[in-house]
Amino acid sequence: MSDAPDVGELTPPDRTLMGPGPSDVHPRVLRAMSTPLVGHLDPSFVEIMDETQDLLRYTFRTANEWTIPVSGTGSAAMEAAFANLVEPGDTVLVPTNGYFGGRMESMARRAGGEVAKVDAPWGEPLDPDDVADACAEHDPDVVGFVHAETSTGVLQPDVPEITAAAHDHDALTIMDCVTSLGGVEVQVDDWGVDVAYSGPQKCLSCPPGASPLTLNERAMEKVTTREEEPRSWYLDLSLLEDYWGDERAYHHTAPITNVYALREALRLVAEEGIEERWERHRILAEALRDGLHSLGLELNPERTYWLPTLNAVRIPEGIDGDAVIEHLLEVYDVEIASGLGDLAGGIWRIGCMGYSARPKNVSFLLSALADALEEQGMQVRGPH
């Protein structure tokens, strides 16, 4: 037919993804995604679900029965956490030290929560004493915080102190570990985290589509005994329990191919060993950080709060940050990102996550960056 759009075969560029996510996908994960589809209630898929849940528990360091991949991206898992845990009228304490804390606030409000804030400047972590003071002042029902702030490159230390402060007031805690799970240490059970969620396309070498979520029994009890049903039908965990729990009844069609992908990505985590994987990220990110220093660049956060998986780099005086990003993409097929919110225009964000956390990627990025800076007349000290 003459009105049929003339669209060519799909030929995406072959990028090296060193931004804040998605990161490079492992070839084994891509292969798993091209295996045949089965039904979402097929006995073979039920087994795949069980295995994926076991692998998720290993990666989260938890024994929580309620550990599932949520259909959708990291924000879907985030929304599942807030929509189910927050009842209308609940007080929800959320941080405002980065972009994703702001998203938590918005989700908590939409779920009917009264939001109280605990502040820290963008680029700094939350002070557990401030969280404790805010808990004493507001007596919250839920406390949310971001473990690895992708907008600022800050790793939140002292997580057990934050959860203890929340538990002193009988509040449940929700931890965002989208940019830490599988990349830096996350200990859901040991740190007393009640609910944690993540995304597959950051440190898990997997495309977006099915996102890790875990809830302990105390959190699940609140979900199953709440008076008003959650405003989201799709993400209602008491309904999803019929599918991911023992009954295996239809709720919605699981994104089967994305579950295959996540299972393979998590198998890679188990093969490598979770602690070895944290170590690999640290070593590669240290090499990246040292290389950036030798180019005359500085990281934005203080060393103590450095997040290996996401490096927030200050754009030097006189350098056009966007032109550097463009040069990297056009000449080298390398993706990095600019800053968000309070840090927009001031930083670049360079990821070192999952399959992107390899010596090859790090040295490629550094030499490409050196060229992009020289292009703008900057005297680059190294590394070549």
Ligand SMILES: *Cc1c(COP(=O)(O)O)cnc(C)c1O
């Ligand atoms: C990427 C990210 C999200 C959101 O995940 P999407 O997959 O983009 O929906 C949430 N929190 C943090 C910290 C992130 O980095």
